[in-house]
Amino acid sequence: MKRAGCLLFAALPVLATAAVYVFTVARSDDSGTERPTSVSRASGEEAKARAERAADDKAIAHLPPGLAAPAQKELAQQIVASSENSTLDWRSTYGTVEDSGDGDGYTAGIIGFCTGTHDLLVLVERYTKDHPDNGLARYLPALRTVDGTDSHEGLDPGFPAAWKAEAEVPAFREAQEEERDRVYFDPAVRLAKLDGLGTLGQFIYYDAMVHHGPDTGPNGFYGLRERALKEADTPSGGGDEKTYLDIFLDIRREAMVTKKADRDTTRIDTAQRQWLYDGNLKLATPLVWKVSGETYRVP
Numbered sequence: 001m002k003r004a005g006c007l008l009f010a011a012l013p014v015l016a017t018a019a020v021y022v023f024t025v026a027r028s029d030d031s032g033t034e035r036p037t038s039v040s041r042a043s044g045e046e047a048k049a050r051a052e053r054a055a056d057d058k059a060i061a062h063l064p065p066g067l068a069a070p071a072q073k074e075l076a077q078q079i080v081a082s083s084e085n086s087t088l089d090w091r092s093t094y095g096t097v098e099d100s101g102d103g104d105g106y107t108a109g110i111i112g113f114c115t116g117t118h119d120l121l122v123l124v125e126r127y128t129k130d131h132p133d134n135g136l137a138r139y140l141p142a143l144r145t146v147d148g149t150d151s152h153e154g155l156d157p158g159f160p161a162a163w164k165a166e167a168e169v170p171a172f173r174e175a176q177e178e179e180r181d182r183v184y185f186d187p188a189v190r191l192a193k194l195d196g197l198g199t200l201g202q203f204i205y206y207d208a209m210v211h212h213g214p215d216t217g218p219n220g221f222y223g224l225r226e227r228a229l230k231e232a233d234t235p236s237g238g239g240d241e242k243t244y245l246d247i248f249l250d251i252r253r254e255a256m257v258t259k260k261a262d263r264d265t266t267r268i269d270t271a272q273r274q275w276l277y278d279g280n281l282k283l284a285t286p287l288v289w290k291v292s293g294e295t296y297r298v299p
Helices: 044-052 056-060 070-085 119-130 137-146 159-166 170-194 199-212 221-229 241-259 266-277
Strands: 025-028 034-036 287-291 294-298
Touching (some): 070 266, 070 287, 070 294, 119 170, 170 199, 221 241
Antiparallel strands (some): 025 034
């Protein structure tokens, strides 16, 4: 999995943000459902903090669950797994570990935690706090050393086998899911709701968060969103949902090919973009999509 730089924010507490974030419920759609006011003009760092603030849960509690509904969340994991691991069975990927040569070191687990991008280190640190005798704890000094690099120093040859062995432990599987939700899923869905996006838009944010990382740099998730906002308003800011998402996908795709010209962008081209053009803003099933030449179906 590709990340945009070191994910330092993943380990930091979220602080209250500036007054630009005063939140009120001020708009209603045609069905009479109130929608949140826009946070679209906030900077990337402010938007990141806003997305992660637990206080916003109360503000958006009246909204439909969207991607957070159990069936939709399961669908989201399946779609991401089709892009990341060429399978719909995301639960078969707890023990995956490899270095694909992308500059992020080892990529492992259900969401592609990376030794070079801080999130794998945070996962193991948090897991070790509750389970100090786990099989990965001895690699913590090495993980801290290689953090931010593609180095395997201190990890070879035993780390891949240790990861696979620990992935058989139910507590470590649970830890992977908790970290996925804490760092990627929950902030992406929360911010998408604040931006007035439906279930498809929430998934588009989540997939971008996974692939690009929760960074505020120009090619991290929050940076991509900030760039999109220069061209279109979010629905909660008065913009058209399809237009905004189309521009967001354009900018995301550009970031992918800029980093690597031959990057496979089918997760956008023949999946998310197709659903958008089909008008499937609720991400309703059945779904059919293609990624890397393979066709996937969810009834």
